[in-house]
Amino acid sequence: MIPASFEYHAPKTLDEALRLVERHGDEAKLLAGGHSLLPLMKLRLAAPRYVIDIGHLRGMSYIREENGQIAIGALTTHSEIEHSELLAAKCPLLPQTAAQIGDVQVRNRGTIGGSLAHADPGGDYPAAILALDAEIIAANTSGTRTIPARDFFVDMLTTQLHPGEILTQIRIAPRPPQSGTAYEKLHQPASGFAIVGVAANVLLGNGRKAIERAAIGITGLAAKAFRAEAVERALNGKTISDKVIEDASRNAAQGVEPLSDLHASGEYRREMARVFTRRAIARAIEAARGVSRGGV
C-alpha cells in the first residue's frame, strides 16, 4: 500500500493552486479530503505526477447566504454539512444526504467538492445536487464559470471540469415553502457507497394535495448520477396518491443501463431504484406537508 512517487504541492492560496493545476494539467490531481484519491494512489491504480493538496486552503470551507442563494465552499466537510443549522432550515436535503455518507471518520474528512469532482458512480451528493438544481462554480486562472448540476456529471468518474480547473463552490436556491426533500439510500455494506441513492425534492400545490414540481436525482444505479425525468413527468401536476407515486417510481431506471457488480446485479439495482424512488418521494411529500403544517 505504498504509492508511486509524486511531487507534492501545498499551495497557500487559491490563485497559487490554480496556477499549479494550469501548469501541470492532467498530470496533476487535487487532494482535498483524500478519501478517493489516496486509496487509488496506494493501490497504484492512480499515479499522478503532481499532487496538489488544497486541503489547507483558507476560505474555501463555509456555508453562507449570498444574494438570496446558499453558497457552500468546496472544502466544506460532509460533517459540517450534516450539522449545519443554515442548511437544516434552508436546504435540508444536503444534511439528509451528508448524514448517510460513509461513516463518522469519512464524514469528518471528506469534502463536498472532492466528492463531486471525483464523481464516483456510488457517491451520494450527486443525487442531491441534481435534485436541487444546484450550480457548480469552477475556477481557472482566467476566471470562473457556472456549471448547472444537470450538465456536470458526464460519465463514470468524469465531470465537466477541465484540467486546470478547480471546483470552488456549490450554489443552491433556498427551499421554497411547501416543498420537501428526502434522500433514501441502499448502501453497499462494505464500502458504504450507494447501490442506489434517490434524492427527491418536491414542491406541493393545490392545498398540498398535488405535486406541482418534482425533481428526482438518482445515484448508484448507472455509471453517472442522473435526473429521473420520466419519474418527474409522471408526478408533475398530479394529485398525490400512493398509486401515483408507485406508478411514477416504476420509471426510475427508464433509459439507463444499470451497473452490475459483485454487490448488486443490474436487475436488482433497477428494482431497488423503483423502491427507493417511491420511498424518497413519499418521505419528501411527508416533509413538505409536515413543514407547511408547522406554519410557514
Added chain:
Amino acid sequence: MKLAGTVTLPAPPSEVWSLLTDAPRLSRLLPGCEQLEPDGPDRYKAAVKFGIAAISGKYAGTLEFAEKKPPHSLILKLDGKGLPGFVKGEGRIELTPKGDTTEIAYTGEAHVGGLIASVGQRMLDAAARKIVQQFFDSAKAELESTKGAAAEPNSPVKAHRKGN
C-alpha cells in the same frame, strides 16, 4: 466478464471490414492505443493505455484476428499485461448489411487478473462497456469522416471523449 451488444455503423460491411482489419486505422479506434505493429499474419503487438479519469494503466500484449470471413465475421483476441494486472479477451464480431449501413453484433468475454480484478470490481463492467462504446464511437466518426472527406482517407480521428 461478458460483453454483448449491437451497433450500427454508417457504411456498408465491406468498408467497415476494411476499417476493422486495417491495423493503422484500427489503432486509432482503440482507446488509448499507443502502438500496433504487425507481429505475424493477423497478429499485432499492441501497447495500450487504458483508463478512466485518474485510474489508468499501460498494457502491452497482442491483438489477433481469427476465423476471418470477410466481410461477415471475425474473432478478435486480446492478450495484454501491465502493472495493474492482465487482460485476456476474445470477441466475435458479426457484420450484417442494413441498407447503406452495417449492423454489428458483438459478443465477447474477458478475463481480468491481478490488481484490477481484486480491487476494481465495482468499476470493471462499466469500464469495459465504456471502452467498447468509445471504440464504436470512434469507428462511427472515422467512417463518417471518410465519407465526408474522401480525399483524406487516413485522416486521424480522435476518439470522441467527453470531458476530462
Added chain:
Amino acid sequence: MTTRYIGKPLKRKEDPRLIQGISHYVDDLNLAGMHYAAFLRSPHAHANIRSVDLSKARHASGVVLALSGADIDGAIQPVPCAAQIPDMKSAARPVLARDRVRFVGEAVAVVVASDRYAARDALDLIEVDYEPLTPIVNPEKAIAKGATPLHAGHKDNVAFKWELEGGDLKAAFKSADKVIRQRLVNQRLIPVPIETRGVIADYQPGEGQLTVWSATQIPHLLRTQIASMLNFPETLVRVVAPEVGGGFGSKLNVYPEEALVAYLAIQLGKPVKWSESRRENFQATIHGRDQIDDVEVAVKRDGSILGLRCHVIADLGAYYQLLTPLIPTLTGLMMTGCYKIPAARMEITGVFTNKMATDAYRGAGRPEATYLIERVMDLVAAELKKDPVEVRRKNFPQPNDFPYATPTGLIYDSGDYEKALDMALKVADYKKLRQEQAKLRKEGRYMGIGVSTYVEICGMGPSSAMPAGGWESATVRVEPTGRVSVMTGSSPHGQGQETTFAQMGADVLGIDPSQFQVVHGDTSIVPYGIGTFGSRATAVGGTAVYKSLLKVKEKLAHIAAHLVGSDPERMVFADGKISAKESPKKSVAFGQAVSAAYVAKTLPADMEPGLEATTFFEPSNFTYPFGTHICVVEIDREIGDVKLVRYVAVDDCGNVLNPLLVEGQVQGGIVQSVGQALFEEAVYDEQGQLITGELMDYALPHASDLCWIETARTVTPTPVNPLGVKGVGEAGTIGATPALAGAVADALAPFGVHHVDMPFKREKIWQLMRKSSGRVQ
C-alpha cells in the same frame, strides 16, 4: 482463598496504553539500519513460472537484495504442517514459488531495499514470464474425473479422506420414520484482524543471535519452526510477539515471510522489516471455513434423532498451512452437538484448489459443526411441524448424563443444556415473540426467530489430542520488592489475560492486582509455551499460572510461619499480610516475607532461597462450554434486507474470572458471526482471482448493522481444571451463526423456504422471496 478480585468486572490493564496508541505493534518498532522487504506476488491463480528476471530490480536505487524461488532453493524448508492425517498427500507451501504458482498472491520474489518505497518500486521492475494454466477453483470440479492435479506426483486433487463413525448407523436409518437431507455451504471467510501481519528480523553475527518480532499467536512454536526451516540453532533464536492486534486464528500459523525475513536479515547482516498490506493479508494470510456439507438425518416422528450422516468437502486451498487438514476433523468430532444422538458418521474429503489455504479461524471447525447440527434441528422441526425449541429439548442429555460420551469419541465434561435454554427463552420471552411473529405475518411483515443450542470444545489440550502439545506453562516470580512477574506461555493478543491473571494472583497472594505484571510473547523471558488459540489461554494457561501461584504461596507460607512462629498450614494471605489464623499478632507483611526469601538469612532450614515457581499444566480433557442463543430478525420484503431486531445470548463457560471480559468475548464473537451470516464471503471468480480483494468489497459488520446483544449466563464449572473455567474466546462465533441462519429461514418460511446458504445478502433473499412470492402462505 477469598475471592476479592476473581469474578469482578475489573477494567483491562491493557487498555490505557492501547487506547492512547502508545504501545508497540511490530510496525511501530524501528531498529537502526533497518531495511525493508517487499514481495512480488502472483497475479495468476495457476501458472508455470518460465523465468523470473530480477536484473532491473537489483540495480534499482536503494535495493540491496532481490531473490526468486530459485535463488533460495534448499536454503529454507517449506511451511510446516503440524496436522497429520493418515495417507494425506503432501502439499507443502514453498516460501517462494519456484516452478509453479498455485494461488493469487503466492510470493514469487522478494526485494530488500533501504526504505519501503524503494522496495515497493522495485517490484514493478521484476519481469516474470508466466505460462497460465487452467485454474481449479470449484472444489467439486477439482475432484471430478479428469481434473488436472495441482501438485506434481498426485493422481488427483484429493488431499485426504477422513472418516469417523460411532454407533449403529444402519439400524438408526432403518428404524427412522423420516430421513431428511440437506446440503449446507459454509462459505470461505477472511479473518481480517485489525493489525495485518508483520515481521522484523535482526541478526547479530558476532553472537550469532537471531531475533524475530512477529505478529503471532504462537511465539514459541514459531521459534522452533523458524529454527527448523532455516536449520538454525533454536537456542540462538528469540521470537517476540509484541502487541498483536487481533488474530482470530490467522496468526496461529507459520508463514513464508516469517522464515524468509529472518533469512534475509542473516544474509544481509541488517535488520529487515516487512509489513503486510491489507491486500496481501486478504490474499496470502489463511482463510477460514469453506466446507460443503451433505447431511442426512434419521428421525423419529416424535423428534428424537436416531442418526446423523454427513459428507464434507473441505476446500483446503493450494497448500497446507500449520493446521489446515485438522480443521474439518474438528467438525467431525463435534457433529452431534449438544444432543444425544446414538449413531453418527462423518466422511471428509479434503480438496486442493487454486486458492489460499484455509486454516483455523475463530471457532476452527466447530462453528461448522454447530451450524450443521443446528440447521439439522431446524429442518427436523420444520419437517415434523414442531417448535424448534422442543426438538432440541427432546434430544438433550440430562445433567446426570455427564461426563457424556458422544458417538464421535468425545467426553463432554459437564453441562446443563436445558437450564441455559430455559434462561434464554425467559430473557427473550419466546412465547411472546412467537405471538408477535404471527401478528406481523398477518400484516405482511416477515419476522423470524432463530434458536441455537450449542456446545463447543475449548481449553485445547490434552497433548494426545493436539498436533503439537496440549499443555501450557507459567512461571510466577515474586521479585525482591514484592512485585510479582507472571510469565505465561500463552500469548494474549486482545484477550485480556494481563488483567485476569493479575486478578487471580491478587486473590491467591492477598495483595493488590496492580502488583502483578503479566509477561508474555517473548521467548527469551517466558518459559516454552504453546500459545493462545482454541479458547485455551485461561483454562490451560490460567491453570498453569494458578498452580505456580500456589507453589509460591506455599513457600511464602513456610517462610512467614517460620518468621512468626506458626504452622505453614495455618497462614492466611490477605491485605498485603501473611498472618497466622490463631492470632492477628502473628503476622508479617507480604514484602517482609518476600525479602526474607531473597536476603536468605532467616529461611527455614533446607529451604532454597528465591521465590519462583514454574508449572507445565496439561488438562486431562477438553472443556465443553455451551449455551443458547436466540435471534430475532425482520426481513424487508422489498429489499431482502435482514435487520437484527433482538439478540439474546446465554452462555455457560464455567466459572468466570472477569465478567467484563467474558461479555466482551461473547459480544465480539457474536458480531463476527453476524459477519459470516449477513455479509462476509471471500469470492474467487472462475479464474481464481480473489475479487473481494479489499475492504471496499469484503463487507464486515458495522456497529450500525447490529442490535443490542442481551447476555446472561449460567455457571456449570468444569472438573477438568481447578479453576473450573472452560473458555469463552470462540463461544459467540460458534453459537451465533446458526441462530442467525435459523431466524432468516424462519422469517422466510411463509415463502416455503427452509434453508438459505450464508451469507444472507439482500439480493439473494430478495430473489428467494420473489421466486416464491406466488406461494406465500
